[in-house]
Amino acid sequence: MLRLILVIVFIPALCFGAAPSDVLVKAQRAYQRGKYETTIKLVEPLLYPQLRLSRRKEVLQAHKLLGISHVFVKNNRAAEKEFLTILSMEPNYRFDSFVDPVVAVELFDAVKKRNAEILKRIVEREKWIRTINGVLAGEQSIQE
Numbered sequence: 832m833l834r835l836i837l838v839i840v841f842i843p844a845l846c847f848g849a850a851p852s853d854v855l856v857k858a859q860r861a862y863q864r865g866k867y868e869t870t871i872k873l874v875e876p877l878l879y880p881q882l883r884l885s886r887r888k889e890v891l892q893a894h895k896l897l898g899i900s901h902v903f904v905k906n907n908r909a910a911e912k913e914f915l916t917i918l919s920m921e922p923n924y925r926f927d928s929f930v931d932p933v934v935a936v937e938l939f940d941a942v943k944k945r946n947a948e949i950l951k952r953i954v955e956r957e958k959w960i961r962t963i964n965g966v967l968a969g970e971q972s973i974q975e
Contacts, residue, residue, distance in 0.1 A: 851883040858896055867900040874900070891917055891924070899935040907938060914942045922950040922957075 849857075858873035874897045877883045884890045898913030917924050917939075926936045943950065 851877050851885075852889060855884065855889055855893055855896075858893070862896050862900060865903075867903040870896055870900040871904070887920070891920060894920075895926075898939070899932060902932070902935045902938055910935070910938060911942050914939045915946060918943055918946065918950055919953060922953045 854873055854877060858870050858877075861867075861869040861873060874893050877893050878890070878897065882890065884893060894913045894917045898910045898917070901907070901910035901913065926939050928936050931939075
């Protein structure tokens, strides 16, 4: 109970005034130490209700940290939401089975498999958008 009170009191203090990138680094350290609840408390405000990170790589990393941390606190529904968010941003994203926890890799792969059709449409849409942007920029004709 005291641990929960300390987390609730001190996490906002850590985040207040800190740059979002710095908070993400603190979250990564907490994750590496196995402090998954702390990781969740640090990362969630970076993503919800408003995105506070400006670099795509950091956003993906934040969703990954949050998803894996949810796996370890036995909240697979929340983990799946984060993994699906990653896949909606990067449909071909893969976890590294040598680095990432096996249980998280398996859940991520299951989410990817269950949503394969949707992800295929996202890839096709992105390809179409790149083609249209190329046409608008005069790089290629629509016939190609």
